[in-house]
Amino acid sequence: MAWFYEIRSSNNAVLKRDGGFATLDAAKTAGREDAKKMKNSCQPDRPDVERIMVGQNLEKPTRY
Numbered sequence: 001m002a003w004f005y006e007i008r009s010s011n012n013a014v015l016k017r018d019g020g021f022a023t024l025d026a027a028k029t030a031g032r033e034d035a036k037k038m039k040n041s042c043q044p045d046r047p048d049v050e051r052i053m054v055g056q057n058l059e060k061p062t063r064y
Contacts, residue, residue, distance in 0.1 A: 002057045005031030007038065010050040019057055027054045 004019030021027040031052040
């Protein structure tokens, strides 16, 4: 099994999705780091980051 994360906007649109993490903690950490980068960039045309969701894929992990 592999883990993925999604970063969603306030209107529930997916802003970014990345996967292939070996553990839940690795996916959470990567999602939080990307969300911080997106928040700090403050681009006017970019929707606000609202939440990070983490889930499992049935694929084998590609990241460790």
